[in-house]
Amino acid sequence: MAPAAREATRRRVLDATVRTLAAQGFTGTTARSIATTGGFAAGVIYYHFTDLDELFAATVRHVSETQLEQYRADTEGVDSAVELVERLRALYTAAGADRYVAAVQELFAAAHASTGLAEEVRAATTRWQDYAEATIRRLVEGTPFADLVPVREAAVTAVAAFLGVEMLTHLDPGLVDPAGLFDAAARAAALLDATRLL
Amino acid sequence: MAPAAREATRRRVLDATVRTLAAQGFTGTTARSIATTGGFAAGVIYYHFTDLDELFAATVRHVSETQLEQYRADTEGVDSAVELVERLRALYTAAGADRYVAAVQELFAAAHASTGLAEEVRAATTRWQDYAEATIRRLVEGTPFADLVPVREAAVTAVAAFLGVEMLTHLDPGLVDPAGLFDAAARAAALLDATRLL
Amino acid sequence: MAPAAREATRRRVLDATVRTLAAQGFTGTTARSIATTGGFAAGVIYYHFTDLDELFAATVRHVSETQLEQYRADTEGVDSAVELVERLRALYTAAGADRYVAAVQELFAAAHASTGLAEEVRAATTRWQDYAEATIRRLVEGTPFADLVPVREAAVTAVAAFLGVEMLTHLDPGLVDPAGLFDAAARAAALLDATRLL
Amino acid sequence: MAPAAREATRRRVLDATVRTLAAQGFTGTTARSIATTGGFAAGVIYYHFTDLDELFAATVRHVSETQLEQYRADTEGVDSAVELVERLRALYTAAGADRYVAAVQELFAAAHASTGLAEEVRAATTRWQDYAEATIRRLVEGTPFADLVPVREAAVTAVAAFLGVEMLTHLDPGLVDPAGLFDAAARAAALLDATRLL
DNA sequence: TATGAATGAGCCTTCATTCAT
DNA sequence: AATGAATGAAGGCTCATTCAT
Numbered sequence: 001m002a003p004a005a006r007e008a009t010r011r012r013v014l015d016a017t018v019r020t021l022a023a024q025g026f027t028g029t030t031a032r033s034i035a036t037t038g039g040f041a042a043g044v045i046y047y048h049f050t051d052l053d054e055l056f057a058a059t060v061r062h063v064s065e066t067q068l069e070q071y072r073a074d075t076e077g078v079d080s081a082v083e084l085v086e087r088l089r090a091l092y093t094a095a096g097a098d099r100y101v102a103a104v105q106e107l108f109a110a111a112h113a114s115t116g117l118a119e120e121v122r123a124a125t126t127r128w129q130d131y132a133e134a135t136i137r138r139l140v141e142g143t144p145f146a147d148l149v150p151v152r153e154a155a156v157t158a159v160a161a162f163l164g165v166e167m168l169t170h171l172d173p174g175l176v177d178p179a180g181l182f183d184a185a186a187r188a189a190a191l192l193d194a195t196r197l198l
Numbered sequence: 199m200a201p202a203a204r205e206a207t208r209r210r211v212l213d214a215t216v217r218t219l220a221a222q223g224f225t226g227t228t229a230r231s232i233a234t235t236g237g238f239a240a241g242v243i244y245y246h247f248t249d250l251d252e253l254f255a256a257t258v259r260h261v262s263e264t265q266l267e268q269y270r271a272d273t274e275g276v277d278s279a280v281e282l283v284e285r286l287r288a289l290y291t292a293a294g295a296d297r298y299v300a301a302v303q304e305l306f307a308a309a310h311a312s313t314g315l316a317e318e319v320r321a322a323t324t325r326w327q328d329y330a331e332a333t334i335r336r337l338v339e340g341t342p343f344a345d346l347v348p349v350r351e352a353a354v355t356a357v358a359a360f361l362g363v364e365m366l367t368h369l370d371p372g373l374v375d376p377a378g379l380f381d382a383a384a385r386a387a388a389l390l391d392a393t394r395l396l
Numbered sequence: 397m398a399p400a401a402r403e404a405t406r407r408r409v410l411d412a413t414v415r416t417l418a419a420q421g422f423t424g425t426t427a428r429s430i431a432t433t434g435g436f437a438a439g440v441i442y443y444h445f446t447d448l449d450e451l452f453a454a455t456v457r458h459v460s461e462t463q464l465e466q467y468r469a470d471t472e473g474v475d476s477a478v479e480l481v482e483r484l485r486a487l488y489t490a491a492g493a494d495r496y497v498a499a500v501q502e503l504f505a506a507a508h509a510s511t512g513l514a515e516e517v518r519a520a521t522t523r524w525q526d527y528a529e530a531t532i533r534r535l536v537e538g539t540p541f542a543d544l545v546p547v548r549e550a551a552v553t554a555v556a557a558f559l560g561v562e563m564l565t566h567l568d569p570g571l572v573d574p575a576g577l578f579d580a581a582a583r584a585a586a587l588l589d590a591t592r593l594l
Numbered sequence: 595m596a597p598a599a600r601e602a603t604r605r606r607v608l609d610a611t612v613r614t615l616a617a618q619g620f621t622g623t624t625a626r627s628i629a630t631t632g633g634f635a636a637g638v639i640y641y642h643f644t645d646l647d648e649l650f651a652a653t654v655r656h657v658s659e660t661q662l663e664q665y666r667a668d669t670e671g672v673d674s675a676v677e678l679v680e681r682l683r684a685l686y687t688a689a690g691a692d693r694y695v696a697a698v699q700e701l702f703a704a705a706h707a708s709t710g711l712a713e714e715v716r717a718a719t720t721r722w723q724d725y726a727e728a729t730i731r732r733l734v735e736g737t738p739f740a741d742l743v744p745v746r747e748a749a750v751t752a753v754a755a756f757l758g759v760e761m762l763t764h765l766d767p768g769l770v771d772p773a774g775l776f777d778a779a780a781r782a783a784a785l786l787d788a789t790r791l792l
Numbered sequence: 793t794a795t796g797a798a799t800g801a802g803c804c805t806t807c808a809t810t811c812a813t
Numbered sequence: 814a815a816t817g818a819a820t821g822a823a824g825g826c827t828c829a830t831t832c833a834t
Contacts, residue, residue: 042799161797438804564719
């Protein structure tokens with residue numbers, strides 16, 4: 001079998017892991033349930049990954065990296081807050097995105113102690129915080145807030161809020177209304193952009 | 199045994215559950231590990247609670263309610279943002295508070311589907327959101343932001359951010375610096391309070 | 397349940413382990429097969445022993461110690477070789493003895509590396525070698541062989557031969573004829589005893 | 595591929611099996627571990643042998659036969675006990691011999707029931723017993739022991755003792771001192787040879 | 793002939809839960 | 814009211830074996 005096939009199967013396992021995490025949560029995501037979701041034998045997992053910890057770590061890395069690239073590409077150079085909010089809304093509501101977010105949130109919440117998963121989650125968190133920081137900095141530049149807003153703190157809070165929103169949304173869609181939050185953000189963005197004209 | 203004694207044991211179990219959740223995370227919190235933490239036989243749990251789900255649900259309710267009362271009491275009538283931030287900081291850094299927060303965050307993250315735990319978490323979330331909403335409303339009243347800030351959305355986001363910060367802090371204290379966030383909040387609060395004088 | 401009950405169950409597990417080892421060999425002795433033999437749930441094993449390694453180690457110690465005491469008691473003070481051989485024959489052919497010997501031989505053969513089992517097997521081996529040495533020394537004392545026979549080497553070889561005979565007997569009763577070996581030993585013993593009269 | 599090449603691969607598998615048995619014991623000798631030792635894919639094993647049982651049977655036969663030929667060649671016609679002991683010592687300490695002995699002992703200990711391995715072990719045992727019998731008979735001929743020593747029993751015991759010594763040596767080199775046993779045997783051999791001069 | 797991907801069974805161990813005492 | 818023994822159901826992981834290439 002060609003190496004491409006190997007990689008293809010690895011992807012199938014990662015994909016099944018994401019789907020299972022989104023559907024059953026971390027607790028319900030076992031080697032067996034992943035295999036059932038993906039339609040393969042549980043043994044396959046261990047052929048491609050050392051153990052579940054490694055699989056989860058790889059999943060975090062894969063999903064987080066893929067999404068982050070997407071976010072970077074779609075928000076690159078955007079310096080209008082209004083425009084940014086719309087881009088983020090589009091990314092957030094893109095087909096299939098909810099599943100990735102749900103899976104990552106589950107893994108973030110389950111990461112503990114000195115496992116490989118925890119290591120990967122730490123790294124992913126930092127990367128998202130850095131991305132958020134750069135983006136926020138770009139936004140406030142040229143506005144009266146440039147020197148007022150503590151950018152790093154804002155970025156850190158934004159990432160945390162995003163995770164928290166996901167956690168609650170996933171638990172009960174009635175608890176948080178992401179669309180409403182985007183709307184509110186849009187209004188705030190308009191105000192921010194207005195200050196830039198000065 | 200008198201009802202008082204019965205209640206005392208129930209408390210011991212709840213307390214052991216909180217301590218175990220904080221120390222070992224949801225995954226590491228089993229009937230056995232709770233019993234070990236509390237120094238009682240695992241069977242005791244089933245004498246006071248139907249099953250682990252009920253115990254977890256009761257834990258969320260107990261801790262959330264206790265904390266919320268504390269928060270309400272300590273921030274009642276506070277309408278200065280600066281003062282509020284300091285009160286919150288005190289509550290957050292109070293002795294033992296970290297354990298409660300950690301336990302609750304674990305249970306929030308683990309809640310799924312139609313379990314009794316999920317039900318209780320939903321209820322607790324709503325209560326906190328309501329508390330946050332009332333508090334924020336009090337803050338912005340009498341300021342130019344009164345009609346600008348979407349209070350409910352802000353409250354919902356605040357609760358989510360709080361949970362997210364806890365999740366990350368618990369994973370790696372290096373990822374988020376709560377003290378720094380309080381400092382930043384304090385500065386923003388000062389600005390807000392300044393607008394009220396007008 | 398009284399502590400006596402606990403000990404009784406421990407015995408049942410040990411006994412089932414011996415029987416399974418004798419019947420299926422080390423490879424066929426799994427937690428499940430032991431449980432089936434003993435008529436209890438596999439989980440019981442882990443309630444009384446940390447893991448299979450500890451169970452096997454305890455089995456070696458228990459059986460080896462029990463048998464060795466029996467051997468010591470029944471050959472104490474015997475200084476006639478002929479008498480000794482008959483005592484040993486009786487011990488060897490005693491009801492149930494074959495099962496104990498088979499089990500111990502399996503565990504000796506399976507012991508490897510730095511496991512708890514290996515540790516226990518080492519200790520048991522030394523005790524049997526010491527017993528054999530003391531016994532042989534008593535036999536040759538007062539005979540012309542007293543200074544000729546390297547007692548320790550003879551003891552070590554005797555223990556090894558015993559294990560080897562068991563290994564082969566267990567594999568195929570046709571390969572070795574223990575009864576014939578006892579007969580031959582009896583004849584040699586007669587010669588030895590004869591030299592003592594001088 | 596030419597038959598010679600086929601045979602060469604078969605040899606590589608057998609050799610890898612011996613090395614793995616010696617290094618990891620029977621329990622640690624799996625299709626995977628053998629393949630790793632030999633540097634080939636696990637599937638190769640099944641191309642040359644029906645299953646692991648057949649591989650093990652072939653290994654016993656191969657090693658046992660090879661060694662036995664060596665022993666026969668090197669002790670042929672030797673009728674001095676002293677000389678014999680030295681020849682055996684040389685064979686025993688020959689480079690690489692320990693590995694063969696260890697592998698065979700592992701397989702002897704693991705053989706059970708009606709497997710192909712058991713069959714082969716039985717056959718090998720008989721051949722070694724026959725060899726030992728012939729050799730011992732040659733030794734005692736012409737000595738006063740000729741009619742005293744039960745040759746078959748002695749041979750059977752010798753083979754058993756050899757296996758037992760190997761088992762213990764392999765477990766812990768401190769339990770038995772093969773060199774010391776050879777020394778003791780040499781002294782006994784000298785005595786035996788002395789009686790032949792009469 | 794040889795490889796590596798895949799499968800399904802089975803093993804060790806843990807865990808929630810029950811129950812006799 | 815509390816304990817500790819016991820159970821049965823998973824769960825993670827390994828392994829012998831098969832098979833397409």
